Amino acid sequence: MARRMMSRLGQWSSYVFAVDFDTNSDPIYFALASKQSERPQVFRNVLADEKCYSLHVQSDDKIERAKFYGGLKKKLSKELPPECTILEMSIFQPNVKDSVIKGYFLKDASKSSATERVLGELLRNDPVYVCSYLCGGEDRQWSQHLWSNTEDGWVEVLEKYCVVPAEKPVHHPSTLSIINYDVFYSFEDAYKVLQQCVDIIPESKAVLELVDQRLESKEKTDFPVIVIEGLDATGKTTLTESLTEALGATLLKSPPQCLSPWRARFDTEPPLIRRAFYALGNYLTAGQIGQEARQAPVIVDRYWHSTAAYAIATAVGGKLGNLPQAGSEVYGWPGDLLRPSLVLMLSLSSQERMRRLQVRGQDKTMEEEELEANHLFRQKVEEAYQRIEGPACITVDASPSPDQVLQQVLLLIREKCHL
Ligand SMILES: Nc1ncnc2c1ncn2[C@@H]1O[C@H](COP(=O)(O)OP(=O)(O)OP(=O)(O)O)[C@@H](O)[C@H]1O
Numbered sequence: 388m389a390r391r392m393m394s395r396l397g398q399w400s401s402y403v404f405a406v407d408f409d410t411n412s413d414p415i416y417f418a419l420a421s422k423q424s425e426r427p428q429v430f431r432n433v434l435a436d437e438k439c440y441s442l443h444v445q446s447d448d449k450i451e452r453a454k455f456y457g458g459l460k461k462k463l464s465k466e467l468p469p470e471c472t473i474l475e476m477s478i479f480q481p482n483v484k485d486s487v488i489k490g491y492f493l494k495d496a497s498k499s500s501a502t503e504r505v506l507g508e509l510l511r512n513d514p515v516y517v518c519s520y521l522c523g524g525e526d527r528q529w530s531q532h533l534w535s536n537t538e539d540g541w542v543e544v545l546e547k548y549c550v551v552p553a554e555k556p557v558h559h560p561s562t563l564s565i566i567n568y569d570v571f572y573s574f575e576d577a578y579k580v581l582q583q584c585v586d587i588i589p590e591s592k593a594v595l596e597l598v599d600q601r602l603e604s605k606e607k608t609d610f611p612v613i614v615i616e617g618l619d620a621t622g623k624t625t626l627t628e629s630l631t632e633a634l635g636a637t638l639l640k641s642p643p644q645c646l647s648p649w650r651a652r653f654d655t656e657p658p659l660i661r662r663a664f665y666a667l668g669n670y671l672t673a674g675q676i677g678q679e680a681r682q683a684p685v686i687v688d689r690y691w692h693s694t695a696a697y698a699i700a701t702a703v704g705g706k707l708g709n710l711p712q713a714g715s716e717v718y719g720w721p722g723d724l725l726r727p728s729l730v731l732m733l734s735l736s737s738q739e740r741m742r743r744l745q746v747r748g749q750d751k752t753m754e755e756e757e758l759e760a761n762h763l764f765r766q767k768v769e770e771a772y773q774r775i776e777g778p779a780c781i782t783v784d785a786s787p788s789p790d791q792v793l794q795q796v797l798l799l800i801r802e803k804c805h806l
C-alpha cells in the first residue's frame with residue numbers, strides 16, 4: 388500500500404500539502420524536497436514541540452474514498468487521545484482538478500504512544516497512508532517520514548523528505564474537487580454514483596428504479612415555472628402555498644415526495660453520495676414540472692440553487708473568499724436540467740430567521756444546526772446562491788408579513804413572467 392503511495396508521492400515535486408490550522412486564515416502550504424530550503428520555516432508559529440502526523444485516504448475507487456473519509460474523523464475523534472488535535476489537510480496539484488487527496492494532520496500534545504498505535508492499526512487495515520513529521524537539527528527544520536507496515540505487523544519508516552514552504556495557490560484546494568464530487572452537472576454523472584452504491588447502500592436500487600421511470604422534461608414549458616429558494620425558515624413553504632392558490636398553479640418541490648422514504652438515509656452519507664441523491668431529485672422534479680406546466684403555472688419549493696449552493700458552501704473550506712469567483716463553471720446550470728422561468732430567493736435577517744425557526748418549533752436538521760452555529764457557513768451558502776447562473780436568483784425581502792411578501796412576489800411574477 389505504501390509502495391503504491393510512494394509511486395503517487397514519487398511525483399511529490401508537483402504536489403502541495405495544505406493544512407488548515409485556523410479556518411479564519413489561509414492554510415499553511417508546504418511541499419516536499421530532497422534538501423532543505425533557505426526560505427522561512429514552514430511551521431513557525433503554529434507548531435511547538437508536538438508530535439505531528441498526517442494520514443490520507445488513498446483508493447482508486449472514489450466511492451470507497453468518500454465512504455472511508457466520511458467516517459474517518461469520527462473514528463479518529465473516538466480513538467485518539469483528547470490532547471491530539473485533528474486538522475483538515477489535503478494534498479493536491481495546484482490548478483489540477485480532481486487531484487485533491489483529502490486527509491488529516493494531527494498535532495499530538497499527548498505524552499502517550501496511543502496515537503502511533505491508532506495510526507499503525509489504520510495503516511494495517513484501511514486504505515490510508517500515514518506520515519510523521521519530525522523537527523530536528525540545529526536549524527530546527529521539519530521533515531516528513533512515510534510509514535509502511537511490514538509483514539510481521541511493525542511500522543517502519545521509509546525515506547524522509549524535507550518540508551519546505553510552498554506558494555499560496557491561486558485556488559483554495561477545496562475548490563478543485565467540487566465538480567462530480569460535491570455538485571453534479573449532468574444526470575448521468577449523478578446516476579453513475581448511485582449505481583456504484585447499490586452494493587453498499589441497498590436503498591440506491593429503489594431510488595434508481597424511480598429515477599428510471601422519471602418523466603422526460605421539455606426545454607420550454609407552456610406555462611411559467613417559478614422556483615422559491617432560501618435558507619431554512621425564510622418562509623418558502625408559507626409563500627409557495629399562498630402563491631399556488633393565488634395563481635391557480637401546481638405546487639411541486641425538490642426533492643419530490645416520492646423520494647421521501649429514502650431522504651433521511653442519504654442525508655447520513657458523505658457529500659459525494661448525498662449530493663448525487665439530491666441531484667437526481669431535481670431531475671425527477673424536472674419531469675413533473677414539464678408535465679404540470681402544460682396545464683398551469685408551476686411553483687417549486689427548492690430546486691437546483693439549493694442543491695448547488697449548499698454543496699459548494701459545504702465543500703469550500705476556510706474563509707468566505709475561498710469560494711470560487713463569480714462566473715466560475717461551478718455556478719453553471721446543468722445542460723440537461725430544465726431551467727425555470729424565474730428563481731426568487733427569500734432573504735431574511737439571521738435574527739428574524741432564528742425567531743421563525745423557534746416559533747415553528749420543528750426539529751432542526753444537522754444542516755440547520757450548522758447554519759445556526761456557523762455564521763461563515765451561512766455566508767457561504769448565501770453567497771453561492773447569488774453566484775449561481777442560468778437563471779440567477781432574484782432576492783426578495785421576506786421580512787414583511789406573509790401577505791405583504793405574497794403581494795410583492797405576485798408583482799415580480801407579473802412583471803417577469805407576464806402572468
Ligand atoms: N412573512 C412571514 N412573517 C412572519 N412569519 C413567517 C412568514 N413566513 C413564514 N413565517 C413563519 O416562519 C416559520 C417558517 O416558515 P416556513 O416553514 O414557510 O419556512 P421554510 O423556508 O419553508 O422553512 P424550511 O425550509 O425549513 O422548511 C413558520 O412558523 C411560518 O409560519
Ligand SMILES: Nc1ccn([C@@H]2O[C@H](COP(=O)(O)O)[C@@H](O)[C@H]2O)c(=O)n1
Pocket residue numbers: 619641642665668669689690691693694695697698752754
Ligand atoms: N433541491 C434540493 C433541496 C434540498 N437540498 C438539501 O436539503 C437541505 C434541507 O432541505 P429542506 O427543504 O428540508 O430545508 C438543504 O439545505 C440542502 O442541503 C438539496 O441539496 N437540493
